[in-house]
Amino acid sequence: MTAAASTVLPHRPADRPLVMGVVNVTPDSFSDGGLFFDASAAVAHGHELLAQGADIIDIGGESTRPGAQRPSVEEELRRVIPVVEGLAGTGAWISIDTMRSEVAREAVAAGARIINDVSGGLADPRMADTAAQTGAGFVVMHWRGHSHDMQTRAVYDDVTAEVCRELADQVGAAMDAGVLREQIVIDPGLGFAKTAEQNWVLLRHLSALQDMQLPVLVGASRKSFLSRVGSREGQAVAAEQRDFATAAVSVVLAQAQVWAIRVHEVRSTFAACDVVKHLRGDS
Template identity: 40%
Template sequence: MLEQYQPATWRCGRFLFDFAKRKRPVIMGILNVTPDSFSDGGQFRASKDARAQAERMISSGVDIIDIGGESTRPGAEPISLQEELDRVLPVIDGLKDCGVALSIDTYKAETMRQALKAGVDCVNDIWALRQVGAVDAILENSSCGIVLMHMQRDPQTMQFDPDYEDVIAEVMQFLRERTDYLVQKGVNRDRIAIDPGFGFGKSLEHNLNMLSNFKSFSKLSYPVLAGISRKSMIGKVTGKDTNDRVAASVAAAVMATDRGAKIIRVHDVPETVDALKLWEAIQQHQLPKH
């Protein structure tokens, strides 16, 4: 039974998400303040544009705004610490009292540290805190949420013929090791969420396998994040360009939710919220299980 694995809550800085009280997942809206992200690069680099996009997401029902200052699309080149800070800190300052949780999408320890001091509630790390100093930055904060993602190799090389004997088992083993390590370091379990990392060192077949068997990741007993929005796997299946992948992205969000996802990370907040409201309404009319 899937239900026995579900965590009760996720502590995310100033916010506590209670999965017993809410049926639909937490919606994490993507806010990239970058010139080169794969979907919305360059659209929200100016602080006023980022603020306006955040306000649109808030009015649509977003729960968390995930702020990213460095693209991690396949083949992306790293940027300097100072450049990342210059991009994200003004946006965080402008949104810190917006009424929803804020997340920083970074793998740099100093960016984590300064973003947390500036008011973010969560650290979302594609490297699962494996970069130098990242765990120490987390340990300095007693309540921030943490999202640990699986990635094979690095953004520059991750899509060069990714290979697994068993993608589900290997991703689960990695996430188990990283979560166990944090717990051993003294991090409370209710602060940790996991992300299997769609598109980060996975072929189309690997991605489809993970979505089909997404409920397996809930066996680790942490909230599972699904980040599929507009990704290349959707383009390969539908033949659509990035900005024409909204419908399939929403469908993927519903599929992941049906398979136990507790956090959905998306570009298209209004459409996803509406779809998951319908999903939630349907859950209330299911016959009891015998």
């Protein structure tokens, strides 16, 4: 499929954001590492998320939690391609979560329709060319470095302005490589080279991202900045118990009318979106 021939992004419903369900095919992701490492388990989980209403399934074979080490290209391909193939036949929108152009290209050939690159094209100089040549949707996330040291880069004078400016540079580089504007989605990269407070600041200023006139994807699901939300004893809330806080953030995102919300737990996200819909009187 060529970029010129493609209509590459799913349409956002009028009454809610799209819901992107996460399938991590990894042994070490921060909240569900190892649960879906087997391809058959990952495919089954993808079917479960689709049955719950997910609009997009995001399949990833590399953990990007702080401190994570990278798998080889061969290992990443071994993890994700059977899962993409196993879910592509459903007709659902499949997204490949990868920073590697080789993985992106093979995943698109296997049926993925969106490349979700958390580095926004910075980790692999061939990624933008791949997005341009395949015509796949291209999620450009704000990024300052790999997981092993990204939190040392969380230094900003004005986090909102700098994230928007750096994202604009990444989008410009992608378009210079031939990616069409209608292929591009932007993501502020919550948790990536951001402190907890910087994540909250970005959520308070989503309008600045939307002023860039591109679809906005936000992934807050179970991230560490939510670890104190709901705690009454000063103890950090475990990642797998942060779905209540995630749903609350999803209310904010639905109110802001972002393009899509990336989550591990789909049902509570739809409930959050329904609350906003009822408040608006759209029911």
